[in-house]
Every structure is written in structure tokens, then in C-alpha cells.
């Protein structure tokens with residue numbers, strides 16, 4: 001049977017998502033005994049201690065279905081952000097939230113405006129729904145061109161994705177830039193401004209920057225705004241798949257009606273509800289990443305490698321004279337997993353996640369040798 005014949009047209013050209021290689025897979029494939037993973041922007045300090053305690057206490061309950069409304073988690077988020085629960089929704093990771101929004105809003109005649117060099121899942125979500133992704137170049141320095149996104153909007157524009165700070169460049173848009181962008185968005189054929197889907201997956205890391213905007217401050221005046229954040233990054237819960245979003249009540253209501261009923265699992269809910277109260281986890285991780293980024297910048301500079309200053313827990317650097325993919329493969333053989341950036345149209349760039357100090361040292365040591373050898 002020719003299965004391709006019956007696959008939905010929009011799903012036919014799909015390439016598999018290239019995830020960061022798991023440590024155990026690489027050990028198996030290359031027979032290595034020691035491997036460090038600096039590929040998926042996880043928190044090397046580990047999960048929030050409060051979350052781990054909550055998981056242990058609730059482990060025996062896994063024979064129950066989870067609370068389909070994430071009641072306790074929403075209450076915890078409501079308390080943390082001083083926002084009614086009717087403005088809050090949850091999902092199985094930011095990845096699912098992107099898809100929930102796409103399934104709810106995107107139609108085949110819609111245009112979805114996206115920046116170049118940004119998180120790949122937005123274009124995939126548009127494609128899944130058969131919508132047209134309009135891609136806008138970045139400004140110099142790999143910074144979002146928010147006014148360029150405004151200019152790209154037409155009557156057909158249903159939504160605009162903004163990642164702040166951006167993955168994989170680590171750059172961010174300022175408060176003033178975001179405010180101007182939201183104001184200047186034109187009305188579409190529905191007589192409303194396009195939805196703005198503001199992805200703040202690295203919010204806590206970027207919060208250290210003085211002019212970094214907290215998207216929540218714009219929610220009241222912008223009913224077209226949907227913001228989401230994740231527990232995968234600073235809270236160290238990537239393996240549990242849990243994230244949350246803020247939007248006006250009507251949008252939340254529709255998301256609630258259309259999402260799978262048990263999308264956030266029982267352990268994820270209790271862990272996330274505990275993690276959101278864990279200030280120590282946030283402060284400790286912010287300080288740690290700040291310090292280790294300085295170390296990486298200093299060492300990359302010594303190696304005369306160009307890099308982009310980052311407001312996140314990863315750094316994008318230039319791999320010349322090697323292609324990013326080549327450098328990625330060479331580092332892989334040395335037991336260091338980073339991320340090549342071909343699917344982001346950055347074929348001479350590599351992204352490295354801030355690891356533990358000894359992991360960062362190992363990465364620099366291996367990089368030094370590889371770069372030296374490649375110039376011979």
C-alpha cells in the first residue's frame with residue numbers, strides 16, 4: 001500500500017525534527033564512555049529541588065488520570081504572576097502549546113509571519129495546518145526586525161511569532177521595540193490585529209537584562225497577544241513536558257475546549273506547581289549561567305571565534321573555516337554534543353548550551369584542537 005497517497009497534503013513534505021542527540025545514544029553509537037550534552041538548552045544544575053520532592057510525594061498516584069484542568073498548577077501560576085486563572089493555560093511543553101494555537105487558529109488561506117533564524121517549530125506548525133509562512137530577515141547582529149515583521153503583514157496575516165529572547169541566536173528585543181511593534185501591527189481582513197504569539201521560553205535568563213520586556217505587562221492592552229513560557233529550561237523539567245501560557249479569557253477558553261483532555265501529566269503538574277515557587281532555583285541558575293557565559297565568551301575570544309552575546313543559556317558561535325555540521329561531527333566524535341544550525345539557515349554557525357564548568361572547559365579544550373587542526 002502506498003501510504004503517501006493517503007497522507008494529508010500538508011504533511012507530505014515533512015522532514016523529521018532534529019533533536020539534540022541523547023547522551024546514551026552517542027555512547028552506544030561511538031563506543032564512548034564519557035559524553036557531555038550541550039545541545040538542548042537544558043539546565044545542567046538539574047531540576048528544581050522542590051519539584052523533585054513533589055514528584056516523590058505524588059509518585060504513587062500515577063494510576064490516576066491527571067487533573068484535566070491543571071487546577072493546582074494554574075492556582076500556583078495565578079499566585080506567582082497575580083493573574084486570574086481564566087487568563088492561564090497549560091500544555092505538554094512549549095512545543096505542544098505552539099501546536100494547540102496553530103490547530104485552533106491557522107487555516108490554509110492564512111499567512112503566518114515568522115522571523116528568519118528563529119525556532120523551527122513555528123514554520124512547522126504553519127505547514128502542518130497548510131498555512132503560508134512568510135519569513136522576514138533579521139537585522140544585523142541576528143536581532144529580530146520587529147518593524148520588518150509589521151511590514152510583512154497583509155490582510156491575510158492571522159498570526160506573527162515573536163521569540164524573546166530568540167533561539168538559536170540568544171538575542172532579544174527591547175521593551176520599547178516590542179511596544180512599538182504591538183502598536184503598529186495593521187488590521188487584517190477580519191478587522192483585528194494579527195495574533196502575536198510571544199514565546200518566552202528563556203524568560204527567566206533574559207530577565208537579567210534591564211531593557212528586556214516582561215510580555216505580561218502588555219497582555220491587558222493587547223487582546224491579540226498569547227504568551228508562553230516553559231518549565232523545560234531554568235526549572236530543569238524538560239523530561240516532564242510542561243509549559244504554560246497567558247492570553248485573554250476568550251482565547252484561553254477556546255484552547256481549553258480544543259486541547260487533549262489530559263495533555264499535562266500528573267507528575268508534571270505537581271512538579272511544575274512546586275517549581276514555580278522555587279526562587280532559589282531561578283536565582284542560582286541565573287547567576288551560574290551568567291558566570292559561565294563570561295567564561296565561554298572569554299575563551300571564544302582567545303580563539304578568535306566570532307560569537308553572539310546571548311541573553312539565554314546558550315551561545316551561537318561561528319564555525320569558520322569549518323561548516324557547522326563538520327564541527328558538530330568532529331566534536332561528537334570527541335564526546336561533546338552541540339548543535340549544528342543548518343535547519344536555521346546558519347550553516348557556518350554552531351549553538352552550544354552553557355554546561356557545568358568542567359563541561360564547558362572540556363568543550364573549549366576540544367574546540368581549540370579542532371580549530372587549530374582545521375587551519376593547518
Ligand SMILES: Cc1ncc(COP(=O)(O)O)c(C=O)c1O
Nearest residue numbers: 093094095119167201230232243
Ligand atoms: C524558543 C523555544 N520555544 C519553545 C521551546 C519548546 O520547549 P518545550 O517544548 O520543552 O517547552 C524551545 C525549546 O528548545 C525553544 O527554544
